[in-house]
Amino acid sequence: MDLVRLFIKRISYNQSQNDAFVLIMHELESDLKLPIVIGAFEAQSIALELEKNIIPPRPLTHDLFKIFADAFHIKVKRVVIYKLEEGIFYSNMLCIQNGEERTIDARTSDAIALALRFNAPIYTYRDIVQKAGIYIPLLNEENQNPVSPSLDDIEEENDGTRNRYSKYSLTELKKMLNDCIENEDYEIAAHIRDEISKRNSTF
Numbered sequence: 303m304d305l306v307r308l309f310i311k312r313i314s315y316n317q318s319q320n321d322a323f324v325l326i327m328h329e330l331e332s333d334l335k336l337p338i339v340i341g342a343f344e345a346q347s348i349a350l351e352l353e354k355n356i357i358p359p360r361p362l363t364h365d366l367f368k369i370f371a372d373a374f375h376i377k378v379k380r381v382v383i384y385k386l387e388e389g390i391f392y393s394n395m396l397c398i399q400n401g402e403e404r405t406i407d408a409r410t411s412d413a414i415a416l417a418l419r420f421n422a423p424i425y426t427y428r429d430i431v432q433k434a435g436i437y438i439p440l441l442n443e444e445n446q447n448p449v450s451p452s453l454d455d456i457e458e459e460n461d462g463t464r465n466r467y468s469k470y471s472l473t474e475l476k477k478m479l480n481d482c483i484e485n486e487d488y489e490i491a492a493h494i495r496d497e498i499s500k501r502n503s504t505f
Contacts, residue, residue: 334435
């Protein structure tokens with residue numbers, strides 16, 4: 303399977319879930335974006351490293367890891383998001399010490415935060431982008447698809463015993479996905495995307 307490189311597009315606040323953010327990763331060749339839900343701490347850590355000019359008074363956990371790794375001559379060469387399963391992204395880091403390489407599993411948000419500190423590239427497999435990537439239009443593009451049903455209908459349904467999107471058809475799900483993207487509600491978009499991917503894989 304082909305590896306494709308990802309770049310951080312932006313971090314958005316998740317309006318439907320407290321203390322959660324959505325990290326938007328961009329694959330340039332396909333122009334698809336990969337929304338990844340992350341926690342508030344990881345979002346802060348990534349944002350601070352992106353800014354560069356903001357230095358916390360004491361090192362964050364990811365900064366401490368970088369200091370520790372530098373002390374023992376460990377480098378992170380690359381991060382790979384290698385699997386998507388039930389809406390969860392799985393990642394690993396390829397590390398090198400004294401010429402010896404080792405692959406270490408890590409949470410995707412942690413792996414990305416560390417990749418930034420080591421200036422390491424971030425990759426995923428092309429089939430993951432094709433399966434989970436979404437097209438986020440520019441702000442001046444109009445959404446031509448009618449919306450049915452509304453996002454309010456989606457948010458009101460929160461039954462933990464079943465998938466709340468299972469009653470909608472593929473056509474309805476795709477319309478809802480477009481509406482979520484237009485409203486920058488990427489967390490709900492990610493869940494709808496997972497439901498669409500799950501149905502496509504059964505055919």
